[in-house]
Amino acid sequence: MSIYEQIITIALCASATMLTRFLPFMVFNSKLKTPAYVEYLGKALPSPTFALLVIYCLKDVSILTGTHGIPELIAIAVVIGLHLWKRQMFLSIAGGTILYMVLIQFVFV
Amino acid sequence: MSFNGVKGKALKAAFPYTIPIFTGFWFLGMVYGIYMNVSGFSFLYPLFMSMVIFGGSLEFVNVSMLMAPFAPVQTFVMALMIQARHLFYGLSMLDKYKNMGIKKLYLIFALCDETFSINCTVDVPKDVNKGWFFFFVSLLNQCYWVIGSTMGGLLGNLVNFKTNGIEFVMTAMFVVIFLEQWLKEKKHYTAIIGLVSSIVCLVLFGSQNFIIPTMILILGFLTILRGPITKAGGLA
Numbered sequence: 001m002s003i004y005e006q007i008i009t010i011a012l013c014a015s016a017t018m019l020t021r022f023l024p025f026m027v028f029n030s031k032l033k034t035p036a037y038v039e040y041l042g043k044a045l046p047s048p049t050f051a052l053l054v055i056y057c058l059k060d061v062s063i064l065t066g067t068h069g070i071p072e073l074i075a076i077a078v079v080i081g082l083h084l085w086k087r088q089m090f091l092s093i094a095g096g097t098i099l100y101m102v103l104i105q106f107v108f109v
Numbered sequence: 110m111s112f113n114g115v116k117g118k119a120l121k122a123a124f125p126y127t128i129p130i131f132t133g134f135w136f137l138g139m140v141y142g143i144y145m146n147v148s149g150f151s152f153l154y155p156l157f158m159s160m161v162i163f164g165g166s167l168e169f170v171n172v173s174m175l176m177a178p179f180a181p182v183q184t185f186v187m188a189l190m191i192q193a194r195h196l197f198y199g200l201s202m203l204d205k206y207k208n209m210g211i212k213k214l215y216l217i218f219a220l221c222d223e224t225f226s227i228n229c230t231v232d233v234p235k236d237v238n239k240g241w242f243f244f245f246v247s248l249l250n251q252c253y254w255v256i257g258s259t260m261g262g263l264l265g266n267l268v269n270f271k272t273n274g275i276e277f278v279m280t281a282m283f284v285v286i287f288l289e290q291w292l293k294e295k296k297h298y299t300a301i302i303g304l305v306s307s308i309v310c311l312v313l314f315g316s317q318n319f320i321i322p323t324m325i326l327i328l329g330f331l332t333i334l335r336g337p338i339t340k341a342g343g344l345a
Contacts, residue, residue, distance in 0.1 A: 005179040010154075012181060013171055014161040016188035017195070021220050024199030025206070025213075034200050041331065042197030044338060047294065048303025048327045049190060050287040052320070053166065055307035057280035059316035072280070079281045080288060089285055090136050096281040097140075101274035 067108040075100035119241030122234055127249045130223045134253035137165060140278050142261020147272040148172055152262025159255040163221055166286075167191045168258075169279040183320055190324050198225040205229070209240045219247040221254075296341035302330045 001009070028034060061069045079096035086092070142155045150172070158168050167188055174184055198220050205228065206216050220228075224247045231246075233239045291300050306326040310319040331338065 001175060001177075001179050006175055008181060009174055009179065009184050010158060010161070010171065012185045013158075013167055013174075013188040016185050017162050017164050017167060017192045018218065020189065020192040020195040021199060021217050024196055024203065025217055028200065028203060037335075038196075039200075040335060040339065042194070042200065044299045044331050044335075045327075046194050047287070047290040047297075047299040048306065048331070049193065050283055050290055051300055051303025052307045052323055052327070053170070053191065053283040054280065054287055055304070055311060055323075056170070056320070057283060059311060059319070072277075075277060076280070076284055079284045083285055083288055090133065092285050093278060093281040094136075096284070097275065097278045100277040100281075101272075104274045105271055 067104070071100060071103040071108050074103060115238045116241050116245075118236070119238050120245045122237045123242050123245035123249065126227050126231060127246055127253070130227070130250050131253050133223070134250065135257040137282070138254050138257020139261035139264070140275075141165065141169060142258040142263070143265040143268060143272070144169070144261075144275055144278060145172055145258075146262050146265020147268070147275060148176060150175070150262070152259055152265075155258035155262040156255065159251075159258045163219055163251055163254060164192060164195075165221075165254070166283070169282070172276075172279075186324065187320050190320075194222075195220060198222075198229070201225070201229055205239075206243070209243070212240050212244050216243055216247055219251050221250065224250050296338075298334065298338050298341055299331065302334070303327060306330065 058069075058072060061072050063069050075096045078099050079092050082095045083089070083092035138155075138159070142152065145155045146152065154175075155168075158171060162168055162171070170187070170191060174180075174187075199217065202216075202220065202225070206213055209216060216228075227246050227250075228243050231242075233242045287300070291297060294300060307319070307323050310323040310326060313319070314322050
């Protein structure tokens with residue numbers, strides 16, 4: 001990717017973000033009722049979006065070759081376990097990431 | 110600026126509310142900056158991205174976008190999807206951010222998840238100016254994030270251990286957020302729709318092209334199943 005393509009990519013991300021932040025204030029005013037469908041999507045979209053992002057992170061993991069996705073599976077299980085146990089976001093993230101780094105650097109080499 | 114003036118008072122009132130965000134943003138910001146650094150980007154990238162985007166999830170995903178072939182349409186649509194939840198923050202803040210004058214532009218610009226969670230729920234003390242209170246919560250939070258990520262970008266050079274696998278921090282972060290969503294739901298219809306749609310589309314379309322079909326499929330499912338999903342309740 002050239003520097004110009006990088007700038008465009010970042011600018012697109014910034015514009016998309018600003019669109020989502022400014023649009024409600026441009027379209028609605030507080031007297032106007034938000035359409036029920038829009039309100040519903042607001043509540044229903046976050047879960048599937050983060051599911052998509054999890055899968056997006058794992059999109060290049062090959063189950064059939066290499067380490068068969070085993071380090072990823074173990075590390076995700078530990079993230080979930082830690083989080084259910086302590087419910088401390090940073091502990092879960094840091095614990096899982098450090099374990100993953102150890103796994104791919106020392107165990108599954 | 111006098112600390113007893115309107116602004117000083119608002120700043121003093123706002124700061125304690127941002128302390129939990131302070132720790133979180135420094136940690137995640139630093140890791141994000143280090144991740145960018147070891148991916149081959151100068152600290153200017155996290156610095157500018159944190160200033161103009163100010164959205165952690167998207168900034169993490171942006172690293173892999175910058176390393177992939179140029180795909181403007183997919184980038185824009187994916188960014189919209191990741192950030193779509195902000196639409197609803199805005200809707201919830203229409204009233205609170207009314208009559209804020211020129212500050213309102215910055216308040217809207219910087220309305221990230223954490224800032225929303227404070228400004229939406231807080232009871233601003235009666236003797237404190239609301240507008241400036243909201244403004245300083247937003248500004249402090251963005252400062253933590255910009256400084257944290259820039260420092261990560263600078264310190265990445267000093268990291269003297271092998272960083273292979275550090276990109277997993279993004280996976281771990283999304284797993285935790287997804288899990289939080291899952292725990293909030295009474296029935297897991299929407300979470301399952303997201304997982305199934307993503308996996309099916311990944312298998313069908315491959316890792317380079319599955320994002321847009323997945324998003325269409327998710328929207329389709331949510332629209333068709335609106336009745337049962339609404340009835341199940343417990344949507345976060």
